[in-house]
Amino acid sequence: MRTLSRRAAAAILCVAAVAALAGCGRPVEPSRPDRPATAAPTGYPLTLDNCGHRLSFARPPQRVVLLNGASVAEAESFVTLGLTDRIVASSQHYGVSDQPGMAEAVDAIPSAGLRRDDNGEFTREQILALRPDLVISTWAGGFDDRTGPIGREALAAVGIPAFVTPSNCALGDPNASEADRAALTTQSVAASDDLLLTLGRIFDVQQRAADYVNAQHARIAVATQPVPGRPRPNVLLVYPGMSAMNTHGLPAVFGGGIYDDIITRAGGRNPFAGRSSEELAQINAEALATAPVDLVIIGRYRPDEDADAMAAALFTRFPAWSAARTHRYLTLSDSPYLGPLNALAIEKLADALTTIH
Numbered sequence: 001m002r003t004l005s006r007r008a009a010a011a012i013l014c015v016a017a018v019a020a021l022a023g024c025g026r027p028v029e030p031s032r033p034d035r036p037a038t039a040a041p042t043g044y045p046l047t048l049d050n051c052g053h054r055l056s057f058a059r060p061p062q063r064v065v066l067l068n069g070a071s072v073a074e075a076e077s078f079v080t081l082g083l084t085d086r087i088v089a090s091s092q093h094y095g096v097s098d099q100p101g102m103a104e105a106v107d108a109i110p111s112a113g114l115r116r117d118d119n120g121e122f123t124r125e126q127i128l129a130l131r132p133d134l135v136i137s138t139w140a141g142g143f144d145d146r147t148g149p150i151g152r153e154a155l156a157a158v159g160i161p162a163f164v165t166p167s168n169c170a171l172g173d174p175n176a177s178e179a180d181r182a183a184l185t186t187q188s189v190a191a192s193d194d195l196l197l198t199l200g201r202i203f204d205v206q207q208r209a210a211d212y213v214n215a216q217h218a219r220i221a222v223a224t225q226p227v228p229g230r231p232r233p234n235v236l237l238v239y240p241g242m243s244a245m246n247t248h249g250l251p252a253v254f255g256g257g258i259y260d261d262i263i264t265r266a267g268g269r270n271p272f273a274g275r276s277s278e279e280l281a282q283i284n285a286e287a288l289a290t291a292p293v294d295l296v297i298i299g300r301y302r303p304d305e306d307a308d309a310m311a312a313a314l315f316t317r318f319p320a321w322s323a324a325r326t327h328r329y330l331t332l333s334d335s336p337y338l339g340p341l342n343a344l345a346i347e348k349l350a351d352a353l354t355t356i357h
Contacts, residue, residue: 039206046202051140051169052177053152055161060203061134066090067149068121069138072106073339074165077196079105080212080340081205088112088130091122095302098335098344103303124150128158134202136163141172148172166198167191167338185276187257189220189265189342196340212340219343223350224265233356234292235268235349236323237336239299240310248284251314254299254336255280262336266349268295285317293321294356296329297349299336307331328356 046057066074068091075092078084079102089112097103114126127135127150135155142148143155143162152162170176170184193213200209237259238251245252255272263270271291272280296314298307307329315324323329330352335345 039200039210042201042204042206044204048198048201050166051164051173051180053162055163057134057161057202060086061132061161062086063088063130063132063134065122065127065130065132065135066092066109067135067137067142068092068116069142071138071165071338072334073192073195073337074136074138075106075109076102076334076339076341077199078109081196081199081203081208083199083203083205084109086203088132089114089122089126091116091120093120094334096300096305096333097341098333098348099341102334102341121149124154128154132160134161134163136165138165139168139171140164140176144172163202165338166194185257187338188261189258189346191258192338192340192342195338216340216343220265220346223343223347224267227267227354230267232264232267232269233294233353234271234322235263235266235295235297235353236271236291236293236321237263237297237299238314239301240314241301241305242299245281246283247281250283250285250288251310252299253280253283253288258338258342259336262342262345263349266346267353268349289318289320291321293318293323294328295352296321296323297336298329298331300331300333328352 042060044057044059048055064078064087066078066087066089072092072094075090076097078087084105087109090109091111091114092106092109094103094106097106112126112130114122116122135150137143137148143150143152143164145151155162167183167187170180173180176184193216196209196213197206200206237254239245239254240251242252243249253272255270255275256277260270260273263273271293272283296311298311298314300307311327311329315321315327318324330348332345332348335341335348
């Protein structure tokens with residue numbers, strides 16, 4: 001994961017919900033627990049709305065560039081849909097995954113031998129030289145010349161569609177619509193579904209995407225059977241290796257949006273639920289020490305991180321936690337993020353919570 005300024009990195013922690021899609025032909029119908037996703041072949045030319053911009057595709061893209069944005073949601077979605085052969089260069093990377101083989105598959109995506117800037121990103125000149133027929137950014141700021149490598153206008157001038165992950169249309173865009181702003185604060189697992197289903201539509205693998213989403217919903221339904229009368233334990237999600245995200249140098253606390261949704265679905269409660277990225281960045285030692293914490297999720301993003309050591313350090317520093325007294329913690333990495341692995345996070349957390357009475 002690239003090193004970002006604290007402000008930019010904190011903003012990327014809070015990513016949001018589903019952006020509406022419109023276009024010609026019949027789209028993938030979004031899934032609900034009571035209605036599985038359905039699919040139909042894509043009709044080209046395909047036109048769809050992305051963050052208020054109209055994108056057109058004469059055929060499935062063949063030369064895709066993935067921008068970084070401190071995300072692997074897009075790269076992992078391409079792996080999941082079997083589309084990595086369409087990528088000519090990706091600057092996304094994550095050192096460890098909760099799904100065996102996923103980190104290696106992401107690393108195997110080509111980078112075209114390109115150098116990266118101080119933010120771990122390709123340059124404007126490199127992107128254009130690749131002659132892509134689609135550039136994907138995880139956030140709207142990736143297509144702003146002030147915060148990203150290249151603007152939409154520069155890409156549009158040479159006929160290259162610029163696609164932003166739908167749930168992040170307002171992230172980095174001060175002129176985002178009210179709907180997109182509202183979606184940013186209410187992100188859920190549905191945003192991960194939407195990314196897969198939208199990519200399925202663009203690349204004409206809609207049934208593959210729908211089948212995967214349906215399978216994930218089935219897994220979540222099994223994992224989240226309610227236990228009558230059982231209170232919701234307090235679950236703290238922290239990434240100790242991301243202490244640069246916190247103004248006090250503490251482990252980065254994740255809350256709001258999809259993080260709250262995953263914890264809630266699994267049967268827990270996030271003691272820092274609903275906090276904005278700015279509020280999460282300001283959490284101090286006193287706030288952590290006095291928070292009710294029955295179980296800690298220790299997040300890892302590098303393979304050399306020792307979860308046992310990180311948990312021990314936290315429990316020593318915050319002994320008042322119930323989790324510290326019982327030494328109860330769970331290790332996750334990429335599955336709580338926006339991306340195709342949310343069912344895995346919910347399954348593991350739901351299983352861990354069954355041990356708390």
